[in-house]
Amino acid sequence: MQWWFFERLEGKLSHYQRKVANEVEKRKSQASDLPQDAEPAAAALQEIGNSPEPIRTRRTSLQKNVQWRNKNTERKTGEERYQLAIKAATKIFHQKKLDPSSERRSQQAIIDDLNEEYRLTGVNKENSWEKNMLSLATVKRYVSQGLIDTTPLKKGKTPEISRNWMKLVAVHINMCQVLTVGESDIGTIKATMAASLIGTEWEGEFKMEYAWETIWHEHAETLVPAGHRAADDIRWHWVTHGKIEQFFDDIKEVLLEFLFALDEEEELDDGTFAEITLILDMLARWICFDESHHPLDNSKDASGPRAKTLTHLELSRGGARSTRSWHHVTGCYGATMAGEVIPPLYIFSSSSSAAEGNERVKVKWVETHAYIKGKWGNDTYKKIKPWVAATKQGSMNNALFMSYVEEATWAMFPKEKCSLVVERDEHCRIIKAPVLWLMDAATNRCVANAAKTPEWDEWAKRMYSHGVLIYLLLPNSTSVLAVMDELFRAYKGDCHVNSQKAFAQKQKLQANVKAVAELKAEHPARRAAGETISSEELKKVNSVVTLQPEDVGKICFGELTEDGIPAADSPFAKHFTKEKIIRVRKKLGFGPFQPKNLLVNNKKIRHELGQGTETKQVDIMKDLSEQYKDLKEKCRAEGFDVDVFDATIPTSSGPIQRNATTEARARALAATGKTAKAGLMWYNLKFLKKANYNKMSTKSANVLLPAIKEHTSLENLDLSLQLSVRRHCPCCHITSELQF
Structure with a gap:
């Protein structure tokens, strides 16, 4: 036996206890040897032993889920290797028993080699499932019992809760994810679990909380916490594989009809083929358009993480002045499929008492706006200022939309160069051609009933007669099909950074609350003395720190160049580049025209069984559906009420049947x-x-x-x-x- 064992028996300190005692004595001696002026330091040193326990923060459900997934992966990989190793060992031992000359290694050498081959070393795996190693006794016991080339026996007592039932609950949650009713929350899941036990022999046999925690632990890979989504998310109803596929079929016919493309496959550099061949110079006349909100404040955009403040835990929470402006600004952006951004439209909110439609834009709001430079299918460059407007709510309406589309079209493509029929000169240059606008189907936009919106009916008729085509995306599909929406996230992130800079500059110019009060108190005496107070000082006194419509230009375009175009490091110039627009165009399948890439790879598209195109999601849904049926039958035989598990994966109705004539x-x-x-x-x-x-x-x-x-x-x-x-x-x- 070791020496420390006898020391313990005699009541002496263990080796570890002696180390702790020596460290304590060492610190005490250091404190006593300090000079007189070092007493505060000595006191602080003595406080080390009284320091509080480390603070343990509450983990989120996602953090716990990640830990469970890592453990499950480690356990499963270790178990798989252990199963393979024990199968191989039993076969070798059985063969050696039948024919001793077939294997010259000793039994222990075989075990050691298999442990090394399947990485069952147990090194640094003290707290892991992978610490299991093959042992000679275990393999010999398996061979003696005739368990050759079989899965290792389960250890421990038989589970009291049906594993089939727990697996059924996990699969049911995954089934609900692909339904149109919405994803399941924990409360609904527990209610379904309890309903399946009512009136059965399993009722009251185990604790529901324990069962749920076990299910969540064992199936952490497929039950990952996510943010809240509304159950009636309308996008989930519209953006299906079948509808997106139909959309691309329909727009392909328009592109072919109006000679934006040829009806022949296009071979690409990577060896793949596009369904049709796009005519390159016509891409400059195909415009994608979308709208986005510009918050005039220094808070995070709603699409980003939640805003947080910094506080002292020992102090009470104080109030804070909101920096949010009452102004609502809508930015309307567009770009051609050739990669050129078009002049945007900015819509400001107005508090004017004028009637709707008579709001006015102030000159100072647009002084910092840049010129947008581009060819847009012409031979020479043009410079056009962004359009601006004001409405009561600061948002788009039908009248404003029609006005912008018309004015922007004629500014980039003169009316005499627009026609429904493509005309070219002897050098194949475009003389006349149509212009195609691709945009989201907003409320009351492009409605079918002309009686409800006669102004839209007449306007659309007139624009079409001049060769301007208006084509709508599927409702609520901008996150999947809109080119500009793909560019907005990074663009608005940089706009937020510029908003913070603009706000900081304004804060620097403003006086704080106390200084403002002092300045106001001094003004009467200074005026009485005949002193003139500058307008800049009055502005500091009377202004509140907030962002205004005139700041939009600096936020989006930065400091303008001598030519009046956006600065190279501005959000507008950085994110609306030709390379980025073309990259997004390819990603969404518009050009080269390969919609299958979007249909297969975009997770925002809801897939259905029988949709006609096999994807990874469809394969998973097929497996889920088969598992679901099999587990329901097994659980029914075990006495569970499985009728509450009634999820059914949507099945595609197939392609739209068109009339023949x-x-x-x-x-x-x-x-x-x-x-x-x-x-x-x-x-x-x-x-x-x-x-x-x-x-x-x-x-x-x-x-x-x-x-x-x-x-x-x-x-x-x-x-x-x-x-x-x-x-x-x-x-x-x-x-x-x-x-x-």
Whole structure:
């Protein structure tokens, strides 16, 4: 035996206890040897032994989940290696028992080699599941019992809670995640668990909290805490694989119809193929557009982490003046698919008592706005100032939207160069061509019922006649399909940094509360003495530290260059670059036209069984569905009430069935009472060449309208097609278009 064992028996200090005692004596001697003026230091040294316990903060559920996942991974990998090792060992020992000459190594040498081969060394694994190592006694026992090449026996007593039931609960939670009813919260899960036990032999047999904690621990990889989401999230209903696929099919027809692309595959540099070949110079006439809010304050944007303040724990919480301005500013941004940003529109809120639509923009609000420079399909560069407007709420409305689209279009593409038919000169340069606006389907935008919004109806008719096409994204799909939305996150992050800088500069210019009071008290005496008080000093006294509409220009464009364009380090110049716009265009599948990449890789798209395209999510959903059915049958046999587990993964209804003839399509459209459908190009049968969702022909759109409005017979209507022949050239693929 060791010497310290006898010391313990005799009542002596152990080795560790002696070390602690020596350290205490050492510190006491150091404190007593200090000079007189070092008494405070000695007192502080003596306080070391009275220091409080380390502060333990409460871990979030996500932090605990990460720890559980790491332990589960470690346990599973260790168990898998142990299973493989014991299977290999039993086979070798069994073969050696049958034929001693088949293996010359000793039994212990075989065990040692297998432990090393499967990394079952136990080194630095004292508190890990991987500390299990093969032992000679265990392998010999397995061989004697005839357990050759089998999974190791489970250790411990039989579980009191059904493992099938706990697995069913975990799978049920995953099933609910892909349903349209919303993800499950812990309260709902526990209620479902309790409901499955009521009236069964399992009721009251175990504690529900313990069962739930066990489920969450053992299935931590598939039960990861996430932020709250509304159960009626409308995006989840709209942004499905089938609807997105249909959207790309529809917009592809528009691109082909108006010669933005050719109906032939395009081979890319990486060896893949795009569905159609985009005509490069037409990309400058394809505009994507979206809106975003600019908060005039120094707080974090709502899309980022929650704002936090810094406090002293020993002091009471104090109040703080909010730096949020009452101004609401909406930034409306767009870019061409060729990679050029277009002049934006800024909408300011107005407190004016004027009637709606008569609000005025102050000159100082726009003095710091930069010129936007670009070609936009022209031969020379243009410089255009951003548009500005004011509304009561500082947000977009139909009248403002129509005005901006029209003015921005004619500023970049003169009216005489816009047409529904593409015309080119002998050098294949564009003379006339259509302009396509791609934007989100906002409320009351592009509504089908012309009676409700006659001004929109007339405006859309006029714009279409000039060659301007308005195409809508699916409702609530901007996070998936909008090009500008992909750029906003980084852009608004830099705008927030500039907001903080602008706020800091304003704080520097303002006097604090006490100084303001003193200045105000001094003003009467100074005026009485004949002193003139400067306007800058009055501004300091009367102003409140807040951001104003005139700060938007500095926040977005930074310090302007001599030419009046945004500074190179400004948020606008940094994030709305040609490279970034084209990268996002490719990511979303617009150009090169590869929508399958978006459909497969974007997790914001809801997948369904039978959707026609196999993806990783579909494979997981298939496995979940099969596990769910199997576990329900097993739990039913064990006596659980499994009827409460009623989740069903949505199944795609398949591609939309279109009517075969133009007459049938016209009747179907007339039966709806609409002239437009959400997510498609705005269609009014008065002027549209083609309603692509219903396959309307060129002439039939003009001929069918009276019959549709009066619901008269369509039998005698002329539904002949207007055909066109296009000639190709190696440069732009198109030289002329003949119609007959």
